Amino acid sequence: MNKIKLLDRLEHFFESEESSNNVDEFVVVLKKLKTKLAKTKNMLRDCNNEDFKKALQLEVDVLAAQIEKGERYLKDVSSGCDLK
Amino acid sequence: MIKNSLLLATIIILSYGFWISSDFKTIVAGISIFLFGMLSLQQGFKSFTGGILEKILRAITNSLSKQLCFGVVTTMMMQSSSLLSVLVISFISAGLLDLASGIGIIFGANIGTTTAAWLIAGFGIKVKISAYAMPMLVFGVLLVLQKSKNLQGLGYILTGIGFLFLGIHYMKEGFDAFKGAINLTDYQLTGLFGLIVFVALGVMTTIIIQSSAATMVLIITALASGQITYENSLALAIGANIGTTVTAVLGALSANIKGKRLAGAHFAFNLVTATIAIVLMQQFIWIVDWFCVLVGIAEDDYTLKLAAFHTLFNVVGVIAMLPMIKPLARLLERVLVDKRGAVDRANFLNASALQFPDTAVEAVRKETGHLYDNTVHLILKSLGLHRREVFSEQDIETTVKNYRKIPDYDLDAAYEHSFKIIYSEIIAFISQARFSWELKQSGRLYWLREANLKLAEAIKASKHLQKNLYKSRDSNNIYLIAEYDKIRCQLALLFRELEVIKSESTDDELPLLSLDMLKATLKDQNKLMVETVESLIREHKITPEMGTSLMNDSAYVYDIQSHLINMAATVFINYSIESTAAEREMLLTDSELLKVVTSKTEKHD
Numbered sequence: 001m002n003k004i005k006l007l008d009r010l011e012h013f014f015e016s017e018e019s020s021n022n023v024d025e026f027v028v029v030l031k032k033l034k035t036k037l038a039k040t041k042n043m044l045r046d047c048n049n050e051d052f053k054k055a056l057q058l059e060v061d062v063l064a065a066q067i068e069k070g071e072r073y074l075k076d077v078s079s080g081c082d083l084k
Numbered sequence: 085m086i087k088n089s090l091l092l093a094t095i096i097i098l099s100y101g102f103w104i105s106s107d108f109k110t111i112v113a114g115i116s117i118f119l120f121g122m123l124s125l126q127q128g129f130k131s132f133t134g135g136i137l138e139k140i141l142r143a144i145t146n147s148l149s150k151q152l153c154f155g156v157v158t159t160m161m162m163q164s165s166s167l168l169s170v171l172v173i174s175f176i177s178a179g180l181l182d183l184a185s186g187i188g189i190i191f192g193a194n195i196g197t198t199t200a201a202w203l204i205a206g207f208g209i210k211v212k213i214s215a216y217a218m219p220m221l222v223f224g225v226l227l228v229l230q231k232s233k234n235l236q237g238l239g240y241i242l243t244g245i246g247f248l249f250l251g252i253h254y255m256k257e258g259f260d261a262f263k264g265a266i267n268l269t270d271y272q273l274t275g276l277f278g279l280i281v282f283v284a285l286g287v288m289t290t291i292i293i294q295s296s297a298a299t300m301v302l303i304i305t306a307l308a309s310g311q312i313t314y315e316n317s318l319a320l321a322i323g324a325n326i327g328t329t330v331t332a333v334l335g336a337l338s339a340n341i342k343g344k345r346l347a348g349a350h351f352a353f354n355l356v357t358a359t360i361a362i363v364l365m366q367q368f369i370w371i372v373d374w375f376c377v378l379v380g381i382a383e384d385d386y387t388l389k390l391a392a393f394h395t396l397f398n399v400v401g402v403i404a405m406l407p408m409i410k411p412l413a414r415l416l417e418r419v420l421v422d423k424r425g426a427v428d429r430a431n432f433l434n435a436s437a438l439q440f441p442d443t444a445v446e447a448v449r450k451e452t453g454h455l456y457d458n459t460v461h462l463i464l465k466s467l468g469l470h471r472r473e474v475f476s477e478q479d480i481e482t483t484v485k486n487y488r489k490i491p492d493y494d495l496d497a498a499y500e501h502s503f504k505i506i507y508s509e510i511i512a513f514i515s516q517a518r519f520s521w522e523l524k525q526s527g528r529l530y531w532l533r534e535a536n537l538k539l540a541e542a543i544k545a546s547k548h549l550q551k552n553l554y555k556s557r558d559s560n561n562i563y564l565i566a567e568y569d570k571i572r573c574q575l576a577l578l579f580r581e582l583e584v585i586k587s588e589s590t591d592d593e594l595p596l597l598s599l600d601m602l603k604a605t606l607k608d609q610n611k612l613m614v615e616t617v618e619s620l621i622r623e624h625k626i627t628p629e630m631g632t633s634l635m636n637d638s639a640y641v642y643d644i645q646s647h648l649i650n651m652a653a654t655v656f657i658n659y660s661i662e663s664t665a666a667e668r669e670m671l672l673t674d675s676e677l678l679k680v681v682t683s684k685t686e687k688h689d
Contacts, residue, residue, distance in 0.1 A: 025665060025666035026666045026669070026670075028666070029594065029597075029666045029667055029670065032593050032594055033594065033597070033670075036593075036594070055605070058601070058604055058605060058608060058680075058681070059601055061604075061680045061683065062600050062601050062604045062672070062677075062680055065672055065676060065679075065680050066597055066600060066670050066671075066672060069669075069670050069672065069676070070666075070669075070670045073669055073670070
């Protein structure tokens with residue numbers, strides 16, 4: 001195996017490790033976001049105060065947008081697209 | 085002037101010495117090579133450890149025994165307490181370590197320095213160490229020429245040890261040759277007078293050489309060659325201990341108040357230790373003799389006995405001073421007081437931190453937090469509000485109503501006095517900290533500089549807001565007053581929210597992403613305000629001029645809020661948490677947030 005090939009393989013190995021770490025972190029954050037979303041939705045369902053309801057609705061929308069963005073990122077990573 | 089005269093005098097004396105004696109030249113060359121070896125060793129540890137020392141130091145702040153061990157082990161490895169002193173001063177300055185903990189580490193370092201005497205007396209004198217020095221120098225230089233920073237660091241360490249060995253070899257050779265020409269023991273002094281003279285000689289030698297380890301090598305090699313007596317060597321060792329603190333005190337004269345306090349503690353410790361050693365000299369000699377018999381050191385092995393004495397009086401000094409650490413720290417804090425006010429100047433920046441990338445970043449982060457506190461004070465004052473009420477549990481609307489009368493406040497003068505000086509010091513510090521070899525820290529410094537810029541922009545926007553706020557306080561229009569009260573409430577609420585994030589009292593698992601919620605709320609508020617103003621103009625409750633001023637001010641408020649939230653994302657969020665990298669990727673952009681806020685309104689309509 002020549003030197004360039006070896007370096008290529010090493011680079012690929014390190015990059016794949018970094019990317020897998022990144023994916024793991026995303027999965028953890030997404031899981032936390034989904035739990036938070038479910039909790040906020042429950043609070044919104046039980047809420048009677050109009051002002052508080054508005055604030056909770058906004059939180060639900062923000063969380064949903066963040067989850068959507070995270071899932072899109074994960075999908076792109078798994079399909080091999082470089083987001084950076 | 086004095087420094088230059090001393091340097092000139094030293095050069096003249098040395099030149100005269102070189103002229104009259106080639107053996108003296110060999111001894112001084114040995115000292116020089118030894119000192120160069122120490123510098124190389126420090127350079128190696130600095131680049132080779134790559135922040136390891138900083139990480140360990142962060143973890144040991146809670147226990148005195150750990151602090152002592154850290155001081156002993158680090159100094160033992162580096163064979164010099166100077167780098168450790170600089171690291172400790174930078175940590176104290178950055179607020180990462182209190183003075184008492186720093187003193188604990190310096191006490192440990194004092195014991196650590198005594199290992200040099202053991203190594204030289206036990207190994208350096210008895211073995212032909214120049215044989216080890218040569219290959220070390222060859223391999224060391226070979227590694228120094230490599231591109232890898234770790235290999236370079238290792239190279240510097242090997243070169244450093246090589247030069248230390250070579251230096252000892254030359255000192256030993258010089259003293260051996262010297263013996264034939266002149267016998268220094270002819271000048272030996274006994275009794276209390278001899279003790280004091282040789283202690284003073286030890287102090288002076290260490291001040292000139294600037295290293296107690298080098299003085300100890302000199303004493304041991306002279307003792308091994310029979311050029312000084314055992315009793316006189318003990319006095320010289322005590323002098324070396326005092327001399328090293330004089331060097332530290334002279335160095336601290338140009339340091340900040342925290343550096344001065346630590347140097348003061350070091351000086352006090354070594355002075356007490358030396359006094360104990362002088363007063364109990366005979367008892368210490370007796371204990372050393374007893375110890376040497378116990379561990380099998382020959383009765384005439386004076387170099388090892390000197391090493392044992394050196395360790396003994398330092399350990400006794402530490403034991404005697406341990407209960408005094410906290411009172412000593414309190415005393416130094418009371419005696420050495422900074423004359424400038426602590427609020428209006430940089431509290432955490434210190435030039436010594438520039439040598440340690442992680443510490444430098446932490447110092448800038450803390451200083452930015454300090455600048456944020458001043459910014460909050462300035463903006464609240466310009467709004468006619470006070471921190472005490474805003475950060476209390478009191479309802480914000482009530483607080484704003486209680487302070488409806490907004491007093492005059494010169495924001496420009498306050499900016500110059502309480503913001504600009506610190507801001508300039510931070511920017512100057514960041515500009516000096518060029519860690520091209522640590523990309524991670526350079527990136528963090530870049531973001532911290534941006535965070536400081538955001539604070540400056542927030543104050544600039546407050547200045548614009550203040551003008552119209554003053555106009556509104558003189559108005560009788562209740563609708564206009566009510567809208568400006570809302571603005572004050574919004575800003576006060578944001579400060580309250582940011583204070584929770586700053587104090588890390590939030591139990592939010594995703595603090596960075598939570599800032600999106602804050603941003604969305606502000607966007608929503610801003611949108612609502614514009615709609616309200618339009619409706620007030622339509623209903624002729626306020627004039628169009630008042631309306632446009634309110635709309636402009638609403639934009640300024642949004643700017644202030646956005647700048648502060650962006651600053652908080654850099655300064656208040658703990659970046660050591662693994663998930664922050666993923667959180668950062670998921671943060672919503674401005675247009676994404678606007679989409680969320682608009683879709684919410686549409687749903688609601």
